[in-house]
Amino acid sequence: MTFAMDCAALTQFLASDFAQVADMFEVLEVTEAGLRVRLIVNDSHLRPGGTVSGPTMFALADVSVYLAILSRIGPKALAVTTNCSIDFMRKPAAGCDLICDVRLLKVGRVLAVADCLITSVGQGDPVARASMTYSIPPK
Amino acid sequence: MTFAMDCAALTQFLASDFAQVADMFEVLEVTEAGLRVRLIVNDSHLRPGGTVSGPTMFALADVSVYLAILSRIGPKALAVTTNCSIDFMRKPAAGCDLICDVRLLKVGRVLAVADCLITSVGQGDPVARASMTYSIPPK
Amino acid sequence: MTFAMDCAALTQFLASDFAQVADMFEVLEVTEAGLRVRLIVNDSHLRPGGTVSGPTMFALADVSVYLAILSRIGPKALAVTTNCSIDFMRKPAAGCDLICDVRLLKVGRVLAVADCLITSVGQGDPVARASMTYSIPPK
Amino acid sequence: MTFAMDCAALTQFLASDFAQVADMFEVLEVTEAGLRVRLIVNDSHLRPGGTVSGPTMFALADVSVYLAILSRIGPKALAVTTNCSIDFMRKPAAGCDLICDVRLLKVGRVLAVADCLITSVGQGDPVARASMTYSIPPK
Numbered sequence: 001m002t003f004a005m006d007c008a009a010l011t012q013f014l015a016s017d018f019a020q021v022a023d024m025f026e027v028l029e030v031t032e033a034g035l036r037v038r039l040i041v042n043d044s045h046l047r048p049g050g051t052v053s054g055p056t057m058f059a060l061a062d063v064s065v066y067l068a069i070l071s072r073i074g075p076k077a078l079a080v081t082t083n084c085s086i087d088f089m090r091k092p093a094a095g096c097d098l099i100c101d102v103r104l105l106k107v108g109r110v111l112a113v114a115d116c117l118i119t120s121v122g123q124g125d126p127v128a129r130a131s132m133t134y135s136i137p138p139k
Numbered sequence: 140m141t142f143a144m145d146c147a148a149l150t151q152f153l154a155s156d157f158a159q160v161a162d163m164f165e166v167l168e169v170t171e172a173g174l175r176v177r178l179i180v181n182d183s184h185l186r187p188g189g190t191v192s193g194p195t196m197f198a199l200a201d202v203s204v205y206l207a208i209l210s211r212i213g214p215k216a217l218a219v220t221t222n223c224s225i226d227f228m229r230k231p232a233a234g235c236d237l238i239c240d241v242r243l244l245k246v247g248r249v250l251a252v253a254d255c256l257i258t259s260v261g262q263g264d265p266v267a268r269a270s271m272t273y274s275i276p277p278k
Numbered sequence: 279m280t281f282a283m284d285c286a287a288l289t290q291f292l293a294s295d296f297a298q299v300a301d302m303f304e305v306l307e308v309t310e311a312g313l314r315v316r317l318i319v320n321d322s323h324l325r326p327g328g329t330v331s332g333p334t335m336f337a338l339a340d341v342s343v344y345l346a347i348l349s350r351i352g353p354k355a356l357a358v359t360t361n362c363s364i365d366f367m368r369k370p371a372a373g374c375d376l377i378c379d380v381r382l383l384k385v386g387r388v389l390a391v392a393d394c395l396i397t398s399v400g401q402g403d404p405v406a407r408a409s410m411t412y413s414i415p416p417k
Numbered sequence: 418m419t420f421a422m423d424c425a426a427l428t429q430f431l432a433s434d435f436a437q438v439a440d441m442f443e444v445l446e447v448t449e450a451g452l453r454v455r456l457i458v459n460d461s462h463l464r465p466g467g468t469v470s471g472p473t474m475f476a477l478a479d480v481s482v483y484l485a486i487l488s489r490i491g492p493k494a495l496a497v498t499t500n501c502s503i504d505f506m507r508k509p510a511a512g513c514d515l516i517c518d519v520r521l522l523k524v525g526r527v528l529a530v531a532d533c534l535i536t537s538v539g540q541g542d543p544v545a546r547a548s549m550t551y552s553i554p555p556k
Contacts, residue, residue: 017465048434054479054498059472081471082389083361083411085224085502087252087270089245105256105265106228110388111360111413113226115254115268117244126244129254131226131270133361133411135389156326187295193340193359198333220332221528222500222550224363249527250499250552272500272550274528363502365530365548367523383534383543384506391504393532393546395522404522407532409504409548
């Protein structure tokens, strides 16, 4: 399987087009199912108790699905999130990086749909799951 | 892995406690990840064009997640759906049974969370995905 | 404010294009905010205990939002549900009709978004809320 | 109607318990329906083009619903978000503060459910809507 953008291309895109948040994320792998991204935790992501905040997990899911879509359709498109449903299931491990595994379910002409599981590095049970819809603008 | 209820027990539970809808569903398999259920399509499930209606797919996801939870905690509990987020991604194949694959993500003391993929029998791409939360009443 | 379809036109559309379910629903009012629909409960909608089932409430929300969109854009369009997020908050009153109040939030070129509150007739607190996205096909 | 916490109490709670983000938010009003909060936009919230980012809108919805619940049950509880479904409907106006209007739908013993509308200050159409469930721990 070949991809429109690989790990290196996505990393470079993140650095150039999302400079503000690029150092939060490491694109680990473009897979047949989707993509894997690591959140590199720093103090600004943490809530009292040392666990990663909900908005930070939302940001991780959002960026990961976006990159997964770009890995299929390339950097030209200006896709925008239209819907996200996210379930927070367990407290993340304190001060621990998170892994987001994206599964692309549909990359259509107008809409793309994916879901993802977020886990604390080195732990089994997922801390959150999210499903997201992106609208893909006409060429 | 042993289960609180296996295929036969869940099928019998469906027949006794949900007689109205029991003949719509066939419990195919209790799995380590969750459960697999088949929707046996009849005319009352179809929309103009011969495809399965949205409410029928919702019912399939709802029952399947419910049975998956019971397979872990047994028939005593009176769990109720508190949230469902469902994405309809493709038209189901006309007049074709559907398969629902449930993945249990959390079976906690108070809440259970699962997601599922729905596919037309014999077809690759999913027609819908859903995530559901059930509230488990205190003993 | 004028509408592309009023109560009478929507009722007729329901009877001709959704004959299977038309007698479940009564279009009560097209409003500036959206639409109001009544679910006329019968035995097939009920779960053990006499309360309306989740899939029936989903069907009510789905049809109501659909009709609300048609009240704005007319009967030509073949809009399809792409996402629904629904929260079940209280048990409906036994054997009681339900009212669904739709609030249209966006009727765009490609997507329409609405939410709705479902209450048991004559009761204050909502039994469910739902938000739905419809995809509107290009002309 | 009296509240467990009013504007001043919620503002003080935010400053003491969520110091990291307290200066992002201004609690405008505790209402019979829920609560109104203002997001005071700064550069860190903006995406290329000058519009507020999705994660920032998620954070606004999350904090606003949390404060709305506390306005009813007081500061003791350690409520946690379990589910959020959010629809992004329009681009926020560039560099413009956002208003979040929360409507509490259920404040139960175990779960609280609310939805909210987010608008750019001085503009009519909502930019986003969200529904959220919080789990309320036993006393």
